[in-house]
Amino acid sequence: MAKNEFICDCEVIHFNVVSKVKEKMLSEESFMRVTTFFKVIGDNTRFRILWALNQNEMCVCDIANLLSMTKSAISHQLSVLRKANLVSFRREGKTVYYSLADEHVKNMLDAGVSHIHD
Amino acid sequence: MAKNEFICDCEVIHFNVVSKVKEKMLSEESFMRVTTFFKVIGDNTRFRILWALNQNEMCVCDIANLLSMTKSAISHQLSVLRKANLVSFRREGKTVYYSLADEHVKNMLDAGVSHIHD
DNA sequence: TTGACATATGAATGACCATTCAACTATAAT
DNA sequence: ATTATAGTTGAATGGTCATTCATATGTCAA
Numbered sequence: 001m002a003k004n005e006f007i008c009d010c011e012v013i014h015f016n017v018v019s020k021v022k023e024k025m026l027s028e029e030s031f032m033r034v035t036t037f038f039k040v041i042g043d044n045t046r047f048r049i050l051w052a053l054n055q056n057e058m059c060v061c062d063i064a065n066l067l068s069m070t071k072s073a074i075s076h077q078l079s080v081l082r083k084a085n086l087v088s089f090r091r092e093g094k095t096v097y098y099s100l101a102d103e104h105v106k107n108m109l110d111a112g113v114s115h116i117h118d
Numbered sequence: 119m120a121k122n123e124f125i126c127d128c129e130v131i132h133f134n135v136v137s138k139v140k141e142k143m144l145s146e147e148s149f150m151r152v153t154t155f156f157k158v159i160g161d162n163t164r165f166r167i168l169w170a171l172n173q174n175e176m177c178v179c180d181i182a183n184l185l186s187m188t189k190s191a192i193s194h195q196l197s198v199l200r201k202a203n204l205v206s207f208r209r210e211g212k213t214v215y216y217s218l219a220d221e222h223v224k225n226m227l228d229a230g231v232s233h234i235h236d
Numbered sequence: 237t238t239g240a241c242a243t244a245t246g247a248a249t250g251a252c253c254a255t256t257c258a259a260c261t262a263t264a265a266t
Numbered sequence: 267a268t269t270a271t272a273g274t275t276g277a278a279t280g281g282t283c284a285t286t287c288a289t290a291t292g293t294c295a296a
Contacts, residue, residue: 010179010182010183010189010241010242011179011183011241013179013180013213013242014176014177014180017174017175017176017180018180018183018184020173020174021170021173021174021176021180021184024169024170024173025169025170025184026169026231030234031162031165031169032162033234034165034230034231034233035159035161035165036160037230037233038156038157038160038165038230039156039157039160039161041153041160042153042154042156042157042158042159042160043157043253043254044149044150044153045254045255047153047156048143048149051143051149052139052142052143055138055139055142056135056138056139058132058135058139059131059132059272060272060273060274061128061271061272061273062135062136062139064128065129065136066136066139066140066143069255070255070256070257071128071272071273071274072255072257072273072274072275073254073255073256074273075272075273075274075275076254076256076274077254077255078274079274080254091262091273093262093263093264094262094263094264094271094272094273095131095263095273096272096273096274104233107229108229108230108233111225111229112152112155112156112226113144113148113152115152115155115222116151116155118222128271128272128273129271131272161283163284163285177242177243178243178244179241179242179243187285188285188287189242189243189244190243190244190245190285190286190287190288191284191285191286192243193242193243193244193245194244194245194284194286196243196244197244197245198283198284209292209293211242211293211294212240212242212292212293212294213242213293214242214243214244
């Protein structure tokens with residue numbers, strides 16, 4: 001790796017540190033996937049939906065009532081959660097029941113909450 | 119709790135479920151704090167900064183070079199990370215060295231990365 | 237005390253995105 | 267078939283925020 005590989009508005013101060021760290025960086029795709037994941041659960045409405053679903057399977061109307069929001073707003077956010085594979089759902093007649101996709105999601109919610117309770 | 123406590127554009131379908139879940143919801147402040155935390159680490163630039171600092175303490179110039187960004191952009195994001203207590207720093211002459219605030223932050227980064235590697 | 241460099245910061249800009257609104261599909265009951 | 271309710275979805279809007287630009291501060295060397 002040549003020094004001029006670094007392009008920004010200043011000189012590298014600690015070349016060996018930057019070189020070493022650069023090797024430990026992940027692929028841009030990995031960074032995108034992980035930050036997208038955190039971004040999805042980093043929205044107040046979406047987090048509360050997930051938190052609610054962690055307590056019990058719920059339909060769209062129930063979630064809307066719980067959070068005092070419109071069905072449309074909830075449905076839009078559920079679609080974001082679906083695309084991120086954080087929720088699963090089943091239809092029963094007119095009603096669609098949503099639940100958490102897996103334990104992994106639940107663990108992340110809990111980890112976040114325990115983080116702020118230090 | 120009365121049924122008309124729920125105000126939205128539809129009827130509650132499963133009253134007991136909503137009631138039960140409502141009791142398990144956290145305070146609005148708790149939700150704000152946890153979602154703010156996830157939002158902070160859910161930005162690509164900030165996550166990459168944290169990931170780099172997890173490998174080694176670094177100064178602003180080094181981070182700017184590593185990520186091919188301006189010192190100003192990095193400094194702004196470091197200020198966000200400082201306010202969120204995710205990084206600590208020490209000054210040595212003209213140079214300011216940043217590092218991860220604690221193990222807890224590191225664990226969360228790792229948890230996120232292992233989540234996407236399923 | 238002047239210059240050089242590392243970093244910080246305020247204001248402006250542009251992109252992204254949560255919610256709203258309106259229209260739509262799906263299912264069931266009469 | 268018609269009506270009613272649950273849910274979805276596309277477009278528009280308004281607010282948030284990452285980056286840029288210009289400027290300021292802090293530290294050191296000459």
